[in-house]
Amino acid sequence: MKIQQSTERNSVSFRTLFNFFIPLGISASLVTISHVIINGTLARAPNPAVVIASYSVAMSLFAIFERCAVILRQTCATLARDKHSFKLVSRLTVYLLSAILLLSLIIGYSSIGELFFSQILGVKEHMLGPTMSAYRVLMFVTIFSGIRCLFQGVIISNLRTKWLTIGMAVRLIVMAILSWVILKNGWMNHGYVGAYIFLSGMVIEALVSVVEGRQIIKKMPTKNSDHPIVHRSQVNKFYLPLLLASLIAVIISPAINAVLGSSGKAEIAIASYAIAFSVLNLLLGFSSYIHQIVINFYEKDAKIVHRFTLIFSLIPTFLLVGIAYSPLGVWVLQSIMGVSGELLNQSLLALKFFIIFTLFFPWLDYVNGVLMLKGQTKVMSFSQAGNVIVTIIALLCVIFFLPNGGGLIGALAQSIGVMTETLIALIFLRRFLNKPIFGFKKKKIFQQGA
Template sequence: MTLSHIIINGTLARANDAEVIIASYVIAMSLFSIMERLGVLLRNACSALVRDRVSFQAMSMVAVYVVATLMLLSATIAYTPIGPWIFAHIFGAESAMIGQIVDVYQILIIVTFFSAIRCLFQGVIILNRQTKWLTIGMVIRLIGMYLLSLVFIHTGYINAKTGAYIFLFGMMIESLVSFIEGRLLVKKMTKKDPSHHVERKSQVFRFYYPLIISSLIIVMVGPVINIFLGRTAEIELAIASYALALSLTQLFLSFFSYTHQIVLTFYKDHPRKVRQFTLMIGFIPTLVLALFCFTPIGPLVVEHVLGANERLMLATVDTLKVFMVMTLVFPFIDYCNGILMVRNQTNSMVISQSSNLLITSIVAISMTILAPAWNGMIGAMAQSLGMAVELVVLLYIVTRGKRARLMKKKVEGLGV
C-alpha cells in the first residue's frame, strides 16, 4: 500500500503546481481513510473468526452491511453540500482547492468498495497461510499503477484526480487477485467445524464493533493533523512535505505491518517464538529510516525519484527525521494489538487509541501555536508522540492481563 502512495505522490510531484495538487489529494485521502479503515477491519475479523464455510457466510453478511453503509455515507459527502463544507471548515482547505478535493473524493468512493472486497478475502488467504498471494497481488498492483502513472506523466495529464485514478486502478487489480484466490480457499473449507462456534452475524459484530470504535478514533489522527497543518506558516508546503514523508515512513513500516497477523496465526502455539521474532525485527525500520535521513540517499530519492523540488525535498527530509520515533514504536504497537485480538479483548484497543488521539491533538495544537514555522514536522511530531503514548498504554493492558491469567491458573491449580 505504501509503495502505491509513493507512486502516486511521485507522479503528482511532477505537476506544475505540485504543492497545491498534492495537498488537495491528501485532504481527500484523509477523509477517505476514515471510511476505508472500517472496511480494512474485515481482514482482521475474518482471519480471527472464520474457520469454516458457515462462519465465512456470517462474516460475508457483516461485510455487506459494512460496505453498504460506507458507500452511502461516502456518496452523501461527495454529492451534497456537506462535502465542500467539511473540506472548507474542518480541514481548512482554501476555496480554490475545494473543487479538486471533491473531484478526488468522488473517485475514492469506488475505491472503498474494492478495498473491502480485497480485505475480506485476504483474511481467508492469511487464515490458510497462503500469504504468497498477498505478495503476488501487490506486485501486480504496483506494476499496473506504475504503468498507468507513466501514461499520465507522458501525456502531461497530472492533477489531483490523477492520483485517485491510479489508486483506483491498483485497488481493482489487487481485489481481483484476492477474490479469485480467496474464493478457491473458501470452497476447500469444511462446511462446519464442530470445535468452532461462530455461526451468526451477532457473534461477528461482538468482535467487530470494538474494532470499529477504536478505528474511528485512531483514523481521526490523520485528519486532525491535516486540520492543524492547515494553520501553519506555509500550508501547502506543510501538507505536501508531511504527505511525502509519511508515505516514505509507511514504506519502511509496511514490511512490518502484519505483525498482528503473525500473532493471530502463531501466538497460541508458539508465543515465545513470536515474541523473539518481534524483538528481532522491531528495530529494523528505525535503522533503515536513519540511514535514509542522515546520508545522501534520502535527498537523492526525494528529489530525483519522487520528483520534488529542492524546497519540498528539504522540508520532507526534516519531517522524516522526526518520524523516526514513530518507526521505533509501531512494530510493538502492532504486536500488542495482535495479543488483544487473540485474547478477544478488542474493547481495550478503544482505550489505547483514544490516548493516541488525545496526545496527538494536544501536541498538534501546541506546536501550531508555538512553532508554526515547523510546517510538516508538526504533523510528524504529533503523530509520533501519540503513538509512543499508545504503546505505553498497550503494554500496561497486556501485562496486566497476563498477570490476571497467571493468577487464575494458580487458583485453579490449588482447586479453590
C-alpha cells in the same frame, strides 16, 4: 477456549515465519508505488496544481472510509476458520460496504457533499467540481478494497500470503499500463482520471484475492466444533471496537497539520513533517503486519513469535538512524525526493524524532495482535483514544516551548502518542489475561514466554 484454538503447542520454525511474513511486507511496501504511479501521472496534466489538489482532497475523505474497510482483513483473518464463521464476517462486510456506499452516494451527488467539501475541508469554489468528480470514482475504490480485504483475511489465515504480493504486483502492472495509455493519448486533464487508475488497480487486486480466497473457502469445514465463533454478535464485538479505534485515529493528522500551520514558517513545518512521515511509512511497511504473525502463530509457539518480532522491530529503527544521522539521508532526500535547503534540514530533524516512533510501533502492532487473538479489541479503542489525547497535549506543549520547531513538533508529539498507546495497550492486556472471551474459559497468554 481461544479464538484460534489449538489442542497442543507446536514448535514453529523461523523460516516458516519468514516465508509467511515477507510477502506481507512486500505487498505493504508496494502500495507506495501505486500512489507514485498516480501522482506521477497527475503531475503531467496541463494544470497539475488543480488536478493534484482535487484528487488529494477527495482522497482525504476516501481514506476515512477505507479505514473501515481495511480492518475487515484483520477481522476475517482472526475469526473466519470455517464456512459458518466466514459467512458471519461476510454478512458484516455486506452491511458495512452498503452503508459506506449509501453515504458516499449522498456525499457525491447532493448538496451535502458540496457543503462538506467547501465548509469542512475548505475547498474553493473553482475546485469544488473537480474534487466532487474525483470522489465519485474513489467511493467505488472503497467497495472493492473491502471485498479485497475480506478474502485476503482468509488467504492470510491459511498462510498463502504470497498471493497478496501477486495481487499487488498485478495491480501495479495494470495501473502502469493504464497510466501509459492515458499519457500517450493526452487524456490526463482531470483529477478523476487518477481516481480511475486507482479503481482499475483495486478491482484487479480484489479479483485476484476473490479467486484465491474462494478456492480456500471451498476446502474449509462447514462448521468446526472447536471454533467458538458461532453468532453474529461475536463478530460485531470484535469489529466495532476496531472501527471505533480507526475513526478515533483520524483526528491525529488534522490536529498535527493545524498546530504546524500556526507555527513559525508554517509551510516549511508542514512540508518537512509530511516528507519525514512519508519516509517513516515506507520503513514501517513491514512492521504493519506483525499482528498477523501473532494471530496465526502465537498459539503454536509464542517464544519464536516474540523473538521474530524482536529482530524485525529493530530493522526500521536502524534504517531510520542511518538515514537521519548519515550522508545517506541527505542523498535520499536530495536525489530521490528533490528536497533541498532549509526544508532538507528540517526534514532530517523531524526524522530523528521519529526514531522514537519506530521503537514502539512494531511492539504496538504485536500487542494489538494478541488483543485481537484474544478478542479484546475494545482495549484498542481506549489505547487509541489515549494516543490522540496525549498527541494533542504534546503538540500544544512542544509548540509553546518551540514555536519555530518546524516538522519536529509533529514528529515528537506523534512519537509520544504512539509510545503512550503502546503502554496503555500493554497495561490493559495484562489486566484482561484471565477474562473469558466470548463466554469461554481460556489460559494465560504469556505462559510460553512472550
